[in-house]
Amino acid sequence: MTSYQHFAYLYDELMKDAPYDEWIRFVEEKLAKYDIKGSKLLDLACGTGQLSVRFAKRGFQVTGSDLSADMLAVAQAKAEAEGLVIPFFEQNMAEFENLEQFDVIGIFCDSLNYLETEQEVKETFLHVFQHLQQGGLFIFDVHSIYKITQVFMNQTFALNEDHIAYIWNSFPGEESNSVEHELSFFALDEKSGKYDRYDELHYQRTFSVQQYSDWLAEAGFQLLEINADFEHAKPQTHSERIFFIAHKK
Numbered sequence: 304m305t306s307y308q309h310f311a312y313l314y315d316e317l318m319k320d321a322p323y324d325e326w327i328r329f330v331e332e333k334l335a336k337y338d339i340k341g342s343k344l345l346d347l348a349c350g351t352g353q354l355s356v357r358f359a360k361r362g363f364q365v366t367g368s369d370l371s372a373d374m375l376a377v378a379q380a381k382a383e384a385e386g387l388v389i390p391f392f393e394q395n396m397a398e399f400e401n402l403e404q405f406d407v408i409g410i411f412c413d414s415l416n417y418l419e420t421e422q423e424v425k426e427t428f429l430h431v432f433q434h435l436q437q438g439g440l441f442i443f444d445v446h447s448i449y450k451i452t453q454v455f456m457n458q459t460f461a462l463n464e465d466h467i468a469y470i471w472n473s474f475p476g477e478e479s480n481s482v483e484h485e486l487s488f489f490a491l492d493e494k495s496g497k498y499d500r501y502d503e504l505h506y507q508r509t510f511s512v513q514q515y516s517d518w519l520a521e522a523g524f525q526l527l528e529i530n531a532d533f534e535h536a537k538p539q540t541h542s543e544r545i546f547f548i549a550h551k552k
Contacts, residue, residue: 345366354411359389419506482508
Protein backbone atom coordinates (compact mmCIF):
# COMPACT_ATOMS: atom_id res chain seq x y z
CA MET A 304 0.00 0.00 0.00
CA THR A 305 1.25 3.49 -0.81
CA SER A 306 2.36 5.56 2.17
CA TYR A 307 2.35 9.31 1.55
CA GLN A 308 5.57 11.02 2.63
CA HIS A 309 6.48 14.54 1.41
CA PHE A 310 3.21 14.49 -0.51
CA ALA A 311 1.27 14.86 2.76
CA TYR A 312 2.42 18.46 3.18
CA LEU A 313 1.61 19.39 -0.42
CA TYR A 314 -1.62 17.42 -0.69
CA ASP A 315 -4.08 20.13 0.32
CA GLU A 316 -2.57 22.64 -2.07
CA LEU A 317 -2.64 20.20 -4.96
CA MET A 318 -6.17 19.03 -4.13
CA LYS A 319 -7.68 22.45 -3.44
CA ASP A 320 -10.21 22.05 -6.27
CA ALA A 321 -11.41 18.58 -5.19
CA PRO A 322 -15.20 18.46 -4.72
CA TYR A 323 -15.13 17.72 -0.99
CA ASP A 324 -18.52 19.34 -0.40
CA GLU A 325 -20.00 16.92 -2.93
CA TRP A 326 -18.90 13.99 -0.75
CA ILE A 327 -20.57 15.60 2.26
CA ARG A 328 -23.79 16.22 0.33
CA PHE A 329 -23.83 12.71 -1.11
CA VAL A 330 -23.32 11.04 2.28
CA GLU A 331 -25.91 13.17 4.05
CA GLU A 332 -28.48 12.41 1.36
CA LYS A 333 -27.87 8.67 1.71
CA LEU A 334 -28.11 8.83 5.49
CA ALA A 335 -31.42 10.67 5.19
CA LYS A 336 -32.70 8.23 2.57
CA TYR A 337 -31.99 5.21 4.78
CA ASP A 338 -33.08 6.95 7.98
CA ILE A 339 -29.74 6.65 9.78
CA LYS A 340 -30.17 8.60 13.00
CA GLY A 341 -26.78 8.08 14.64
CA SER A 342 -23.93 10.53 14.08
CA LYS A 343 -20.85 8.41 14.84
CA LEU A 344 -18.76 8.37 11.66
CA LEU A 345 -15.44 6.69 10.90
CA ASP A 346 -13.47 8.32 8.09
CA LEU A 347 -11.13 5.53 6.97
CA ALA A 348 -8.04 6.60 5.02
CA CYS A 349 -8.87 10.14 6.11
CA GLY A 350 -5.67 11.66 4.75
CA THR A 351 -5.20 15.29 5.80
CA GLY A 352 -8.66 15.41 7.31
CA GLN A 353 -10.38 17.51 4.67
CA LEU A 354 -13.55 15.45 4.97
CA SER A 355 -13.16 14.62 8.67
CA VAL A 356 -13.20 18.31 9.55
CA ARG A 357 -16.13 19.03 7.27
CA PHE A 358 -18.17 16.18 8.73
CA ALA A 359 -17.36 17.32 12.28
CA LYS A 360 -18.48 20.85 11.48
CA ARG A 361 -21.75 19.36 10.22
CA GLY A 362 -22.36 17.80 13.64
CA PHE A 363 -20.98 14.28 13.17
CA GLN A 364 -18.95 12.58 15.91
CA VAL A 365 -15.96 11.85 13.72
CA THR A 366 -13.05 9.46 14.14
CA GLY A 367 -10.30 9.46 11.52
CA SER A 368 -7.86 6.71 10.62
CA ASP A 369 -5.00 6.66 8.13
CA LEU A 370 -1.81 4.75 7.36
CA SER A 371 0.31 7.90 7.05
CA ALA A 372 1.58 9.59 10.21
CA ASP A 373 2.42 12.67 8.15
CA MET A 374 -1.12 12.91 6.81
CA LEU A 375 -2.52 12.51 10.32
CA ALA A 376 -0.25 15.27 11.66
CA VAL A 377 -1.72 17.63 9.08
CA ALA A 378 -5.25 16.44 9.90
CA GLN A 379 -4.75 16.93 13.65
CA ALA A 380 -3.41 20.46 13.18
CA LYS A 381 -6.34 21.27 10.92
CA ALA A 382 -8.91 20.01 13.44
CA GLU A 383 -7.27 21.93 16.29
CA ALA A 384 -7.25 25.11 14.23
CA GLU A 385 -11.02 24.74 13.84
CA GLY A 386 -11.49 24.07 17.56
CA LEU A 387 -12.62 20.50 16.87
CA VAL A 388 -11.83 17.38 18.87
CA ILE A 389 -11.36 14.52 16.40
CA PRO A 390 -9.50 11.37 17.48
CA PHE A 391 -7.12 10.20 14.77
CA PHE A 392 -5.50 6.77 14.63
CA GLU A 393 -2.56 5.54 12.57
CA GLN A 394 -3.80 2.24 11.13
CA ASN A 395 -3.87 0.33 7.86
CA MET A 396 -7.50 0.17 6.69
CA ALA A 397 -7.05 -3.52 5.86
CA GLU A 398 -6.02 -4.24 9.46
CA PHE A 399 -7.70 -1.60 11.64
CA GLU A 400 -9.04 -2.83 14.96
CA ASN A 401 -9.93 -1.97 18.56
CA LEU A 402 -12.09 1.00 17.62
CA GLU A 403 -15.68 1.46 18.74
CA GLN A 404 -18.70 0.79 16.54
CA PHE A 405 -20.03 3.44 14.19
CA ASP A 406 -23.29 4.41 12.53
CA VAL A 407 -21.55 5.08 9.23
CA ILE A 408 -18.11 4.20 7.90
CA GLY A 409 -16.74 5.84 4.79
CA ILE A 410 -13.73 5.29 2.56
CA PHE A 411 -13.72 8.32 0.30
CA CYS A 412 -11.63 9.96 -2.40
CA ASP A 413 -10.87 6.60 -4.10
CA SER A 414 -8.64 5.65 -1.14
CA LEU A 415 -9.67 2.00 -1.44
CA ASN A 416 -7.86 1.90 -4.79
CA TYR A 417 -4.52 2.14 -2.95
CA LEU A 418 -4.96 -1.42 -1.69
CA GLU A 419 -2.81 -3.62 -3.90
CA THR A 420 -4.39 -7.06 -3.49
CA GLU A 421 -7.82 -8.63 -3.56
CA GLN A 422 -7.21 -9.99 -0.06
CA GLU A 423 -6.59 -6.51 1.33
CA VAL A 424 -9.91 -5.30 -0.05
CA LYS A 425 -11.72 -8.30 1.40
CA GLU A 426 -10.04 -7.83 4.78
CA THR A 427 -11.02 -4.16 4.77
CA PHE A 428 -14.67 -5.04 4.16
CA LEU A 429 -14.59 -7.56 7.01
CA HIS A 430 -13.11 -5.03 9.44
CA VAL A 431 -15.65 -2.41 8.39
CA PHE A 432 -18.47 -4.90 9.00
CA GLN A 433 -17.15 -5.64 12.48
CA HIS A 434 -17.01 -1.94 13.37
CA LEU A 435 -20.48 -0.99 12.14
CA GLN A 436 -23.52 -0.77 14.36
CA GLN A 437 -26.38 -3.06 13.37
CA GLY A 438 -28.22 -1.20 10.63
CA GLY A 439 -25.23 1.06 9.91
CA LEU A 440 -24.14 2.20 6.44
CA PHE A 441 -20.86 1.60 4.64
CA ILE A 442 -20.21 4.09 1.83
CA PHE A 443 -17.13 4.07 -0.38
CA ASP A 444 -16.08 5.23 -3.81
CA VAL A 445 -13.52 3.84 -6.26
CA HIS A 446 -12.15 4.69 -9.66
CA SER A 447 -13.97 2.87 -12.43
CA ILE A 448 -12.11 0.54 -14.75
CA TYR A 449 -12.79 3.12 -17.47
CA LYS A 450 -10.99 5.84 -15.51
CA ILE A 451 -7.97 3.66 -14.70
CA THR A 452 -7.54 2.33 -18.24
CA GLN A 453 -8.76 5.23 -20.39
CA VAL A 454 -8.21 8.40 -18.37
CA PHE A 455 -5.04 7.66 -16.37
CA MET A 456 -3.16 5.06 -18.36
CA ASN A 457 -0.13 6.36 -20.29
CA GLN A 458 -1.07 9.97 -19.62
CA THR A 459 0.94 12.93 -18.35
CA PHE A 460 -0.57 15.65 -16.18
CA ALA A 461 1.15 18.86 -15.10
CA LEU A 462 0.71 21.92 -12.93
CA ASN A 463 2.89 25.03 -13.03
CA GLU A 464 2.25 27.77 -10.51
CA ASP A 465 4.60 30.29 -8.91
CA HIS A 466 5.04 28.42 -5.63
CA ILE A 467 4.36 24.82 -6.62
CA ALA A 468 4.51 22.60 -9.69
CA TYR A 469 4.29 18.93 -10.53
CA ILE A 470 4.73 16.47 -13.36
CA TRP A 471 2.55 13.37 -13.04
CA ASN A 472 3.11 10.41 -15.36
CA SER A 473 0.83 7.37 -15.25
CA PHE A 474 1.90 3.92 -16.44
CA PRO A 475 0.23 0.49 -16.54
CA GLY A 476 0.74 -1.51 -13.36
CA GLU A 477 1.62 -5.18 -13.23
CA GLU A 478 -1.94 -6.28 -12.42
CA SER A 479 -4.92 -5.75 -14.68
CA ASN A 480 -6.78 -2.48 -14.12
CA SER A 481 -3.91 -1.02 -12.12
CA VAL A 482 -1.80 2.08 -12.67
CA GLU A 483 1.43 3.51 -11.31
CA HIS A 484 1.61 7.28 -10.80
CA GLU A 485 5.13 8.69 -11.00
CA LEU A 486 5.02 12.09 -9.29
CA SER A 487 7.65 14.82 -9.22
CA PHE A 488 6.86 17.89 -7.12
CA PHE A 489 8.63 21.23 -7.05
CA ALA A 490 7.80 23.37 -4.01
CA LEU A 491 9.15 26.86 -3.39
CA ASP A 492 11.24 27.29 -0.24
CA GLU A 493 10.40 30.87 0.69
CA LYS A 494 13.53 31.28 2.82
CA SER A 495 16.00 30.29 0.11
CA GLY A 496 13.91 31.28 -2.88
CA LYS A 497 14.73 27.92 -4.45
CA TYR A 498 12.51 25.00 -5.37
CA ASP A 499 12.78 21.68 -3.54
CA ARG A 500 12.06 18.56 -5.57
CA TYR A 501 10.26 15.50 -4.21
CA ASP A 502 9.65 12.26 -6.11
CA GLU A 503 7.11 9.63 -5.18
CA LEU A 504 5.52 6.57 -6.76
CA HIS A 505 1.85 5.85 -6.10
CA TYR A 506 -0.03 2.72 -7.09
CA GLN A 507 -3.76 2.30 -7.64
CA ARG A 508 -5.81 -0.71 -8.61
CA THR A 509 -9.51 -1.19 -9.18
CA PHE A 510 -11.89 -4.07 -9.80
CA SER A 511 -15.18 -4.62 -11.54
CA VAL A 512 -18.45 -3.49 -10.00
CA GLN A 513 -19.47 -7.15 -9.78
CA GLN A 514 -16.28 -8.08 -7.90
CA TYR A 515 -16.77 -5.37 -5.29
CA SER A 516 -20.41 -6.41 -4.96
CA ASP A 517 -19.46 -10.06 -4.40
CA TRP A 518 -16.88 -9.16 -1.75
CA LEU A 519 -19.41 -7.01 0.10
CA ALA A 520 -21.83 -9.93 0.15
CA GLU A 521 -19.10 -12.28 1.39
CA ALA A 522 -18.40 -9.88 4.27
CA GLY A 523 -22.07 -9.97 5.27
CA PHE A 524 -23.31 -6.70 3.77
CA GLN A 525 -26.55 -6.08 1.95
CA LEU A 526 -25.74 -3.91 -1.08
CA LEU A 527 -28.31 -1.13 -1.32
CA GLU A 528 -27.14 1.00 -4.24
CA ILE A 529 -24.38 1.51 -6.79
CA ASN A 530 -24.12 5.09 -8.05
CA ALA A 531 -21.68 7.08 -10.12
CA ASP A 532 -20.05 10.50 -10.13
CA PHE A 533 -21.93 11.92 -7.11
CA GLU A 534 -25.28 11.28 -8.77
CA HIS A 535 -28.04 9.03 -7.45
CA ALA A 536 -28.00 7.04 -10.67
CA LYS A 537 -26.44 3.83 -11.92
CA PRO A 538 -22.96 3.85 -13.49
CA GLN A 539 -22.69 4.28 -17.24
CA THR A 540 -19.96 3.27 -19.69
CA HIS A 541 -17.91 6.43 -19.13
CA SER A 542 -18.59 6.90 -15.43
CA GLU A 543 -15.34 7.67 -13.59
CA ARG A 544 -16.16 7.37 -9.88
CA ILE A 545 -18.30 4.50 -8.59
CA PHE A 546 -20.07 4.73 -5.23
CA PHE A 547 -21.22 1.70 -3.22
CA ILE A 548 -23.78 2.02 -0.42
CA ALA A 549 -24.08 -1.06 1.76
CA HIS A 550 -26.04 -1.93 4.89
CA LYS A 551 -25.12 -4.08 7.89
CA LYS A 552 -28.17 -6.30 8.15
